[in-house]
Amino acid sequence: MNAELVDRVLASVAALGFQRNQLASTLRAGRRTATVGLVIEELANPFYSTIASVAAEVAARHDTMLITASSEEDPEAERRLVFDLCSRRVDGLLVVPAGSDHSFLRPEVEMGVQVVFLDRPSGGLPADTVLIDNRGGAREAVAALLAAGHRRIAVLLDSVAVYTMRERLDGVRDALDDAGLPPEVARIAEGVADPSGAAETVGALLDGPNPPTAFFAVNNRITVGAVQELWRRGSGAELVGFDDFELSHLMPRPLTVVAYDTAAMARRATEMLFDRIKGDRSPPRTEVLGTKLVWRGVRR
Structure with missing residues (x-):
């Protein structure tokens, strides 16, 4: 296009406040949605906020947006949030389980949604898991x-x-x-x-x-x-x-x-998820991270 037409298009974009629809563009091109979901227990707890921060950082390196939701330790809320994220066609899910039965996710997994659990194992659904000891x-x-x-x-x-x-x-x-x-x-x-x-x-x-x-x-x-x-x-x-x-x-x-290293757990789980999204179809595995005793507080 000539420079005059480019200027006119850009002027119209600015006047209309146009924003590119990333989801629509990826679907049209037959690509993934470049989004993953994270369901955790309580955002106010520094443990979970660390998980969310590290997962977002890893996702960004993969040019992917992280959508975070909190189940507040409620299995029914967890189920609703998981289905909501799946309805948004996320490419994968990171889940800190609130419930003990995740067989409800099987149809979504069979349709291609990748799932990794962290901090706690899933129930009734074989999946990659990262735990601490x-x-x-x-x-x-x-x-x-x-x-x-x-x-x-x-x-x-x-x-x-x-x-x-x-x-x-x-x-x-x-x-x-x-x-x-x-x-x-x-x-x-x-x-x-x-x-x-x-x-x-x-x-x-x-x-x-x-x-x-x-x-x-x-x-x-x-x-x-x-x-x-x-x-x-x-x-x-x-x-x-x-x-x-x-x-x-x-x-x-x-x-x-x-x-223990909360960031390492979150990083490993998120990388495992992206390995699955990229095509890794090896059997599900569980990794356990070690702990250590550390002295804290003021000692007189």
């Missing part, structure tokens, strides 16, 4: 408390309906079995869902008969609430928490965390 990390954490001489350990957890909670509780039991100690050494407190609930539970346990000398908090939000209450009381009870968290090194009292 929840059981091994909890086992090491409680073993350290036992080695320090603790025999009254409170375990603070949300719900055993959640895969990671069950695995971490199994790790607690493994540590007790290894030491030849009865299950009663660990006092299990369920239904601890957030920092305020954790603080309240810690307080109640410390005020009760035979108070714990140590606490094992099974996720980062519970750990934060436990730190708050132990610091408020000036308690010397030892604390180990599963999951490292931002500013943990600045907590006002000593604690230990079970740390």
Whole structure:
């Protein structure tokens, strides 16, 4: 086209506010939609926001847009979000499962949607999965408390309906079995869902008969609430928490965390998804990332 016609077209584009329809252009050319979906549990939790950030970064390197949605730990919401993303013809899905049955995704997978699960395995659907060693990390954490001489350990957890909670509780039991100690050494407190609930539970346990000398908090939000209450009381009870968290090194009292590389988990899962989108049809595989104990907090 000559320069005059180009100028006229560009002037019309500017006047009309035209935006190119990327989805329509890829469909017309018989290409993929260059979008992938991510379904996580809770955007406010730094663990999940890290996953979203890393997944978006990897997707951008593949010239793909990431659409993120939060199921808020609700299996029905997860199902609705997954179907909504599939209706938008995403090329693939990254899912941190809220439910335990994902067989509903089978027709979508058979139609070509690639799926990778992370942090928790799928139920009823063979798929690539990237996990952390929840059981091994909890086992090491409680073993350290036992080695320090603790025999009254409170375990603070949300719900055993959640895969990671069950695995971490199994790790607690493994540590007790290894030491030849009865299950009663660990006092299990369920239904601890957030920092305020954790603080309240810690307080109640410390005020009760035979108070714990140590606490094992099974996720980062519970750990934060436990730190708050132990610091408020000036308690010397030892604390180990599963999951490292931002500013943990600045907590006002000593604690230990079970740390792992959240970014590495998200990066690996997202790369696995793009391998599948590009044509990898090898059998589904599960990869497990290790953990380690790390000292945190202010030590005097």
